[in-house]
Amino acid sequence: MKLKLFYLSIILVFLTISLISASSYSVEYTQVNDKIVVKEKIDGKSLESYVDSSLIDKSGDTFYFVDKIEFNQSFNEAKVKINLDTGVIIKDNLIFPSGYKIETDGQIISIVWDINNIAKGEDFAIFITMQDTKSPLNWIYWVAGIIVLIVGFLAYFKFGKKQKTKIVKSKQKNNSRKENRVDYDYLLDTEKKVIEELKKADRNELWQRQIQNSTGFSKAKVSRLVRNLEARNLVVKIPFGNTNKVRLK
Secondary structure, three states: HHHHHHHHHHHHHHHHHHHHHOOOEEEEEEEEOEEEEEEEEOOOOOEEEEEEEOOEEOOEEEEEEEEEEOOOOOOEEEEEEEEOOOEEEEEEEEEEOOOOEEEOOOOOEEEEEEEEOOOOOOOOEEEEEEEEEOHHHHHHHHHHHHHHHHHHHHHHHHHHHHHHHHHHHHHHHHHHHHHHHHHOOOOOOOHHHHHHHOOOOOOOOEHHHHHHHOOOOOOHHHHHHHHHHHHOOOOEEEOOOOEOOOOOE
16 A cells, blocks of 8 residues: 555656646647537647537627636747638637737638747637638528629619619718718717727727726726617627627727
């Protein structure tokens, strides 16, 4: 019994030393429809491999990937890689955080972060919005688009310049509506302040906490203002855990 305890102590000491001296960490996420296969390595040696369906949410043809890596030890370098499923693309360039690079083999898109000098206790939050181009809904839109083009061609040749004039007027009306959509003169001063902060921000987006800090408004007031602006189609709110990222449209 004492001999077994002795050997067990040696093994634990060896594992502890290995963890302390680890210099690199890598995690690779591979999307398979609405599930994520996760593979972790330390110094090139497999640490853990598992399937997690809680990291991704699906709404229609849109996927939302959210995770937070918490480092329980220091590393000289770390690599985070996300492989998207075949036919899945990045939607509206919504990737957080910045500093990533995009790789592809012609079929699969991968998002890669290379991080240096990670201290124990640090974390790395990730948020990505993706779109499934294989979704049947996309085929419906594609077929509907072709039908619209055919009808438009027939209408053009049937009605000639008269129809063309109507189309031009319709475009002018639509452009006028778009211009009105970005007319901020009708907004309250507090709403304008939020819009101004978003305009000054990198990529016109901020966390709600950043909006609170820059405007001096309370948390409840910022939430109400963002909700009003979102209802007017001026901003988009991206849920992220117990907070939101706000982006100017």
